Amino acid sequence: xxxxxxxxxxxxxxxxxxxxxxxxxxxxxxxxxxxxxxxxxxxxxxxxxxxxxxxxxxxxxxxxxxxxxxxxxxxxxxxxxxxxxxxxxxxxxxxxxxxxxxxxxxxxxxxxxxxxxxxxxxxxxxxxxxxxxxxxxxxxxxxxxxxxxxxxxxxxxxxxxxxxxxxxxxxxxxxxxxxxxxxxxxxxxxxxxxxxxxxxxxxxxxxxxxxxxxxxxxxxxxxxxxxxxxxxxxxxxxxxxxxxxxxxxxxxxxxxxxxxxxxxxxxxx
Numbered sequence: 375x376x377x378x379x380x381x382x383x384x385x386x387x388x389x390x391x392x393x394x395x396x397x398x399x400x401x402x403x404x405x406x407x408x409x410x411x412x413x414x415x416x417x418x419x420x421x422x423x424x425x426x427x428x429x430x431x432x433x434x435x436x437x438x439x440x441x442x443x444x445x446x447x448x449x450x451x452x453x454x455x456x457x458x459x460x461x462x463x464x465x466x467x468x469x470x471x472x473x474x475x476x477x478x479x480x481x482x483x484x485x486x487x488x489x490x491x492x493x494x495x496x497x498x499x500x501x502x503x504x505x506x507x508x509x510x511x512x513x514x515x516x517x518x519x520x521x522x523x524x525x526x527x528x529x530x531x532x533x534x535x536x537x538x539x540x541x542x543x544x545x546x547x548x549x550x551x552x553x554x555x556x557x558x559x560x561x562x563x564x565x566x567x568x569x570x571x572x573x574x575x576x577x578x579x580x581x582x583x584x585x586x587x588x589x590x591x592x593x594x595x596x597x598x599x600x601x602x603x604x605x606x607x608x609x610x611x612x613x614x615x616x617x618x619x620x621x622x623x624x625x626x627x628x629x630x631x632x633x634x635x636x637x638x639x640x641x642x643x
Contacts, residue, residue: 381464383408383446399428400441407442407461414460416453440535465513481506483520490527492534502527509580511538515549521583541577544568548581557582557594558634565605565623572608572620595621600641601634602627 510516547567
C-alpha cells in the first residue's frame with residue numbers, strides 16, 4: 375500500500391484527528407496506536423483497550439481499527455504466535471477527502487434506493503444504516519462519479535473493506551489497469567497484475583466498467599482468448615442461488631497495435 379511519507383502523523387489531540395473521526399472510540403484507538411508506534415499492539419491488546427475504555431466487543435474493536443484504515447496505513451505482521459498492528463502513515467487518498475468530494479445531492483441520489491446493493495437489507499425493515507461505498511476504492515483509481523458509487527449497509531461495507539484489503543499490495547497495478555482505454559485492456563492488465571492469484575468476478579466487472587459501463591464484460595474476457603490469452607475459472611461458494619466466480623490468468627500475450635477489440639474480432643474470423 376502506498377504511503378504519504380512526507381506527511382507526519384497528526385497528534386492524537388489535534389483538530390485534524392477530531393475532524394476525521396467523529397467517534398471517540400476511534401480517536402482513542404488512534405491515540406493508543408500512535409503511542410505504541412515503537413512497540414505495536416497485538417490483537418488481544420487492541421481488544422482489551424477498546425473493551426476497557428468503552429465496554430465494546432472484539433468485533434467492535436476490529437470495526438474501529440477498520441475506520442482508522444480509511445485514512446491511515448496500519449500494517450499487520452506476525453510476531454511469533456501474535457499478530458501486531460503498526461500505525462505507519464497516511465494513505466494517499468483518505469476518508470476526509472472522500473467526504474469533501476461527495477455533495478449532499480450525490481449522497482442522496484446514491485442512497486435513494488434505500489436498500490443495500492449487496493444483501494438487500496433496508497433501514498426501515500432491518501434497522502441497518504446505509505453508507506455510500508466506492509465500488510472501486512479511491513486508492514485503486516476509482517472516482518466519485520455516480521457509476522462508481524453504491525449503497526451498502528455498514529456490515530457489508532465492513533466485509534467488503536476486509537476482503538479488498540487483501541489486494542492492497544497490488545494497488546498500483548490495479549490503478550494502472552483502470553487507465554487502459556479499452557475494456558479488454560483493463561481486464562487483461564488486472565489479471566496480469568494478480569497473475570497466479572484468483573480474481574473475483576465482481577472486481578473484474580468493476581474494473582472493466584470504469585471508463586464506460588460494460589454489461590457484458592464476460593464476453594470481453596472470452597475475447598482475450600482470440601488473442602492467445604488463457605485463464606481458468608472456478609466457483610468458490612454459493613449463497614442461496616448465487617454462485618461466486620473467480621478467474622486466474624494462465625498465459626498472456628503482448629497487446630496488438632491499434633484497437634484490441636478490432637484485433638480480437640479479426641482473430642475470431
